[in-house]
Amino acid sequence: xxxxxxxxxxxxxxxxxxxxxxxxxxxxxxxxxxxxxxxxxxxxxxxxxxxxxxxxxxxxxxxxxxxxxxxxxxxxxxxxxxxxxxxxxxxxxxxxxxxxxxxxxxxxxxxxxxxxxxxxxxxxxxxxxxxxxxxxxxxxxxxxxxxxxxxxxxxxxxxxxxxxxxxxxxxxxxxxxxxxx
Numbered sequence: 001x002x003x004x005x006x007x008x009x010x011x012x013x014x015x016x017x018x019x020x021x022x023x024x025x026x027x028x029x030x031x032x033x034x035x036x037x038x039x040x041x042x043x044x045x046x047x048x049x050x051x052x053x054x055x056x057x058x059x060x061x062x063x064x065x066x067x068x069x070x071x072x073x074x075x076x077x078x079x080x081x082x083x084x085x086x087x088x089x090x091x092x093x094x095x096x097x098x099x100x101x102x103x104x105x106x107x108x109x110x111x112x113x114x115x116x117x118x119x120x121x122x123x124x125x126x127x128x129x130x131x132x133x134x135x136x137x138x139x140x141x142x143x144x145x146x147x148x149x150x151x152x153x154x155x156x157x158x159x160x161x162x163x164x165x166x167x168x169x170x171x172x173x174x175x176x177x178x179x180x181x
Contacts (some may be wrong), residue, residue, distance in 0.1 A: 012129065013070065020122035024062050027118040031058045031111065035160050038179075040168030046179045049104035054111035055156065057094035057103070061115025064090045066122050070132050083123055087116055 034052035037043040044051040064086035073079040094112040097103040103111075164173050 013073070013132070016066075016070075016122055016125040019125045020066050020118075023118035023121040024059075027058050027062045027114050030114060031055050032160065036164050036167060039161060039164035039173035040170065042174040042178055044174075044179050045106075048106040049176075049179065050106045050110070051104075051174075051176060051179060052107060053114055054094060054097050054103040054107045056097055057090070057108050057111030058115040058118075060093040061087060061090035061112045062118035063115075065116070065119035069123055073132065074129060080123070083119065087119065090115060 031053040035055070038051040065083040066086070068082040068086035068089075069079045072082040076082065091112060094108045097108050098105065161173050165171065
């Protein structure tokens, strides 16, 4: 979904979209690096129960505020309010990781903050007036809705685990139980 908006937005939003691509790439790289550091080498922070940024929190906070802004800019007087709504949606997604015991509070909060920083950097571009065409928004929405159907079995955590063992040379990864040792 966001890839369509990155590539097919109006020319007036090119600076914002360029900043978004850069900040999204950096946020994703930092998230991956933090996960690899713990899984492969056991580098975490026991006192905070931190084993790496939550990918769900980071990526949703790096995407939804900008998507909401791009979708509403030129259609409403308050596109930044819509960006804030995107950050709130990302916060709900981040929170959803806690009851599942997928992440600790520190991992969720730090991931959300990292993602929001990526969005803020993109949104600081302050482009001239523009409106994202309805057909671009519709295409992005269709792709976003179809993605779970097209890729139902992609398990990124398994890929990260394999990468961590390959890079570290270990047979297995560090688990949360190793954090307090």
